[in-house]
Amino acid sequence: MSIYTKTGDEGTTKVFDKKSGQLVGIRKDSCTIAAIGAIDELNSFLGIIKAEILGYKDTKILSEKKTAIKIEEIQGNLFTINSILAGANLRFSKTKTKKLEKEIDKWEGELPVQKNFIFYGGTPRASQLFYARAICRRAERALVVQSTEYKVPSELMMYINRLSDYLFMMARSENFKNKVKENFWKSSK
Secondary structure, eight states: OOSOOSGGGGTEEEEEETTTTEEEEEETTSHHHHHHHHHHHHHHHHHHHHHHHHTSSOTTOHHHHHHHHHHHHHHHHHHHHHHHHTTOOOOOOTHHHHHHHHHHHHHHHHSOOOOSOBOSOSSHHHHHHHHHHHHHHHHHHHHHHHHTTSOOOHHHHHHHHHHHHHHHHHHHHHHHHTTOOOOBOOOOO
């Protein structure tokens, strides 16, 4: 089977139509494809972060492996979400969001209280995680737009919303464990 189908040359792609049970053409500039594309971009960037972790010179560090496993689990969830958005008859459990919340709560108990906006940055990995959070927010906005035209399961919206918080806290945790001081933004009056 060839990777190219030439069906996209005219600006369309195919998704699964639940009513007919068939693949149907949809414009590549549709809100559905915009949401799928934004989530795919996030998934791809998480792959960059995971590759950096697994390429770490001492991959025997347990916390590094655990972080890579967490990222891969998120990537799997993003594939499921995109499959649902493309018409697959799959379910997405709220327990996946609860799992993110549990980790966020753990980090909130360990990290200094954040009273102001912080400048994104710190370690290279924390910087990448902050950027992944921004991509996640874009994906969330695309889902909101899609939900104005199509039914988007609330579990997907909740997960993507919580995932951006999760990535933010993961970045802060990365800086904290590497003793990188957070730089707080102060408004100039």
